[in-house]
Amino acid sequence: MNDKLVVGIADMKMARQNGMLVTYALGSCIGICLYDPLIQLAALVHIMLPLNMETGRKSPLKYADTGICETLRRMEAQGGSRTRIVAKIAGGARMFETPGGGNLGNIGQRNIESTHMVLRREGIRLLREDVGGTVARTLLFDAASGQACVRSYGKPELIF
């Protein structure tokens, strides 16, 4: 197994031609894999919240909307093309069932909806997804093949 590039929370990493990108323990957060197959450019961004409403916008990668746009911009700077870039996403679970717990339980669902909306708006085709439910996921993304793998607790690995 080659070295893995670890993507933290509110973080993004890119790899070209080879290398494995990984982000651990996605709960309500979403891992978005963006891939340009022609030049084998892969990016993985780990977002936490649906919409950026910060005034200073210091951490664009924390939010689905600004996170995706920023990642696309950096991919284009590396020679990626929006017309070829495709997406695979995982995450958006509901970790705790809290009756009357405010908007807590909905963050995952709102992240999924926001991610879908932003991808559609940016014209990026969503190939596969593994979202929702109540389990945490670890997402691996292979730059050579563009294949993603989801590992969760008590479930078989899912390759897509």
Next chain:
Amino acid sequence: MKNYEDLNVLELDTIREIGSIGTGNAATALSSMLGCEVRIDMPEVRIMGYNEAIDWIGGPEVITAGVLVHMSGELNGIMLSVQQMEFVNLVLQRMVGRTVQEYEQLDDLDRSALVEVGNIMISTFINALSSLAEITTRLTVPAFAVDMQGAILTVPMAEFGGQSDYIMTIGANFICAGKAVPCQLLLSPDIRSLNFLLKKLGVLDE
């Protein structure tokens, strides 16, 4: 409004003291439930970046049990009891008379015992805090999950993610019957409540 990273030494000391009183009370409650001596180590107040917090709790992918309670009223926030395997077995052995090797082996009774222990510790902590600061706090019914601890810890992060790039945790480890057992009790107040609390205790330096 002060954000987590702007707190001065006096304010942090006050929060640490709250943590000390809260966990002290929680330890007493735990002790009477389990029927053994429970000590606490030095309570800690930590203000951490997201990824730092996940390293601190012991890595993202380790499976743990978590009991989560939402606070509302004059104090808003989340309180979380993170129960690692050793602690789970200690509770199970003393309360239901058995132990498990894997989290999959937990049955309904085991889960309910763990939720109850978590809930009582959290409620005791909040009660102590509320009477100290003379505030009223409502708690939700406890929620329980067994999963990667990284994902459990992101719940309070996501909740306050729009306000801060940091998470504040107040907590301590428990030493049960002379054995150090990792059981973090974490209080994550939102920023507004934290300011209110410090003001109420007369230490907020505005």
